[in-house]
Amino acid sequence: MLSKREKELIAEIWGRLTPVAEDIGSDALLRMFSTFPGTKTYFSHLDISPRSPHMLSHGQKIVLAIAEGAKDISQLTVTLAPLQTLHAYQLRIDPTNFKLFSHCMLVTLACHMGEDFTPVAHAAMDKYLSAFAAVLAEKYR
Amino acid sequence: MVEWTDQERSIINGIFANLDYEDIGPKALCRCLIVYPWTQRYFGAFGNLYNADAIKTNPNIAAHGIKVLHGLDRAVKNMDDIKATYAELSVLHSEKLHVDPDNFRLLADCLSIVVAAKMGSAFTPYVQAAWQKFLAVVVSALGRQYH
DSSP states (O other): OOOHHHHHHHHHHHHHHGGGHHHHHHHHHHHHHHHOGGGGGGGTTSOOSTTOHHHHHHHHHHHHHHHHHHHTGGGHHHHTHHHHHIIIIIIOOOTHHHHHHHHHHHHHHHHHHGGGSOHHHHHHHHHHHHHHHHHHTTTOO | OOOOOHHHHHHHHHHHHTOOHHHHHHHHHHHHHHHSGGGGGGGGGGOOOSSHHHHHHOHHHHHHHHHHHHHHHHHHHTGGGHHHHTHHHHHIIIIISOOOTHHHHHHHHHHHHHHHHHHGGGSOHHHHHHHHHHHHHHHHHHHTTOO
16 A cells, blocks of 8 residues: 555656666666576567667666556556556566566665665555556456 | 585675674664564564654664674675574574564565665676575575474
């Protein structure tokens, strides 16, 4: 459950990160591939070397989707409907991987924001990313 | 047997050599209690955990955080047999403290976040991978004696 204050905090943080979406996104992806090598199996068709064009564009896509959802968290199911379909019927990424990516995104945020990534911000962000992942997996079955 | 490359050993030792246990320990434990509030169930006797500020200023929590980090120190000094080093601790957490082993992972994740916030860009994906490998071994060893 996200409080009103938490939703504001989340929207504010992602609003600030939108201009550097490709940096944040590609960093989180690279952390995930390094720490959890099994996740690379979904990317055999892309060049996932650090800061490759594929990584930057893909990272940007992901962060922009997360930022878009953050603008109105109560409408997540509506906002993510097309992505739900994509993940359920085409990508079919095992949802456990969403947790792994979320964790790496939190690490990226910690590195990027330092002390500003307070425990309260961390808690709010973790809850948001969990909700985001859950909605993304809704059409799986 | 866990295999460690020279680079991984150097990364882990390097991080711990530069870690202020008195600062990072309390921060990691506080973060765990705030981000995963259900972990507070194990700290009923520690006093006021009513909100984030209370947790952050609670001296019992801070002392415990330091204790936990010193416990990790033993794993760093015995990287080639963490399982044996932690056998007793594992029994303690299981038989006496009755801690759900999933909590070890939660605390480990919070510790990673705290270290990442401190090290910034120095906590590269490569460093993170080595660090998390180390914590995964610790977490596994702590849960090993549960039955």
